[in-house]
Amino acid sequence: MRSTLFSFFLAASLTSSFIQADSSTIQVTYAQAQNKTEAANLKLLQQSDVVKIFSDLVDSEFKLKYPIKPQFGAEDGPLYDPESHELMMPYSFLEESQQRFAKAKYEKTGISVNEATLDAVQHTLFHELAHALIAMYDLPIVGKEEDAADNLATVLLIEYLDDGAEVAISAADLFDLEGEEVQELGEADFWDEHSLDAQRYYTTMCHVYGSDPQKYKEVKTEAGFDKERAETCSDDYTLVRENWFKLLKPIMKNPT
Numbered sequence: 424m425r426s427t428l429f430s431f432f433l434a435a436s437l438t439s440s441f442i443q444a445d446s447s448t449i450q451v452t453y454a455q456a457q458n459k460t461e462a463a464n465l466k467l468l469q470q471s472d473v474v475k476i477f478s479d480l481v482d483s484e485f486k487l488k489y490p491i492k493p494q495f496g497a498e499d500g501p502l503y504d505p506e507s508h509e510l511m512m513p514y515s516f517l518e519e520s521q522q523r524f525a526k527a528k529y530e531k532t533g534i535s536v537n538e539a540t541l542d543a544v545q546h547t548l549f550h551e552l553a554h555a556l557i558a559m560y561d562l563p564i565v566g567k568e569e570d571a572a573d574n575l576a577t578v579l580l581i582e583y584l585d586d587g588a589e590v591a592i593s594a595a596d597l598f599d600l601e602g603e604e605v606q607e608l609g610e611a612d613f614w615d616e617h618s619l620d621a622q623r624y625y626t627t628m629c630h631v632y633g634s635d636p637q638k639y640k641e642v643k644t645e646a647g648f649d650k651e652r653a654e655t656c657s658d659d660y661t662l663v664r665e666n667w668f669k670l671l672k673p674i675m676k677n678p679t
């Protein structure tokens with residue numbers, strides 16, 4: 424067994440295109456909580472199934488060249504570091520999300536502040552997975568990588584999770600709340616790698632609506648799309664879904 428393992432790692436280090444065999448490709452760590460809020464959020468994460476859903480989906484669907492290492496309680500982020508393969512998420516991301524959802528009285532939607540926060544975490548994990556896959560396989564992206572990452576997050580949520588559209592809507596609502604906090608847009612908002620929060624909100628809502636216009640007609644109303652824009656959402660969603668799956672086909676275990 425030991426010698427098999429040794430040759431396994433040797434092969435991994437010698438061949439850059441080596442694809443890891445079936446051990447878990449997601450290596451999660453949780454930093455020690457530094458205060459009560461962090462401790463509560465650490466518990467919230469560990470008691471929820473967001474990390475398991477992420478790991479199970481990546482393990483069952485993707486061939487990774489090397490493991491991805493989600494680090495909860497990281498100092499920086501959310502971000503993916505292509506050199507260390509760390510997917511960093513600070514506890515403050517959860518705390519700030521909770522503050523925004525609480526201020527907006529989000530529980531009125533029927534989704535609690537903590538549920539919405541976990542939805543935002545779930546969406547972010549898939550968004551960072553997109554960055555990881557792009558870096559790992561040098562995937563060609565034409566346009567903003569940040570938009571492509573948002574698109575893949577929405578597609579994976581909708582196509583693989585039973586309540587994925589709802590998760591995507593919570594994440595979109597968080598973009599909306601973040602956007603509302605900005606009194607006046609500055610130059611930095613326009614040269615930022617990310618699209619504006621309001622654009623990230625509308626694009627995600629458009630994709631959710633477009634994935635099933637009949638089922639999500641309320642999403643169209645909530646976002647306020649006019650008839651013309653609403654009609655393009657189906658094509659927009661089909662385009663990002665099909666193009667992402669075309670791009671991912673060689674690295675998927677069960678390509679669609």
Ligand SMILES: [Zn+2]
Nearest residue numbers: 550554569572
């Ligand atoms: Zn990103």
